[in-house]
Amino acid sequence: MGELRLSNFEFGEQFKRRTKAYSLRVIKLFQALPKDVEAQVLGKQLLRAAISVAANYRAACRARSKAEFAAKIGIALEEVDESLFWLEMLEEAGIVKSVLLTGLKQEADELTAILTTIRRNSARK
Template identity: 45%
Template structure:
């Protein structure tokens, strides 16, 4: 996947998360989840862009690990929403799928980058 495509994709994920958060029902439990999901989901795109500006391979790995953590946290909160049954499953399904795919991409990217670094 090209860098630009992933940059666009993480930004799109962030926007989709924020749109979901804006449309959650107003309940105390969803307010807690919305806050956490909004923070982690918006962090994915921002931190991915920051990783692209890394000054070294080690800095890139460090920043990309943050992206992975935030993506996985977003996935967790999406799963919580699914189990709370506060939003239609068809609205969550694409975001759950995207969070899983992005997680897999970042895990693979980190693994490949670490292998490349260790070969130097």
């Protein structure tokens, strides 16, 4: 019946933790990658993109203007999409088995959907 809604602050804090947890999961994946050149190059690209999602969302929460907020959310959205690309590359190059990436890819998809909604809703205000 009555849906419990988080305040904007509570949502922001929860989402900060979620994006940071995504980054930490990617760090663990990177640490487990083979040490060959291809795996390390793709892994470092993934690492940069995934960590940037959390960093830019955190920066958006501290934005001094609506324009700055929108810009940081846009960057976080681009970075989560890029991290999904690198996950796909690791899978399609045969470096990491698909089954090991399912959870991270699902989380990237969910983060993308949430950031898209945040961007859309912030544009309306």
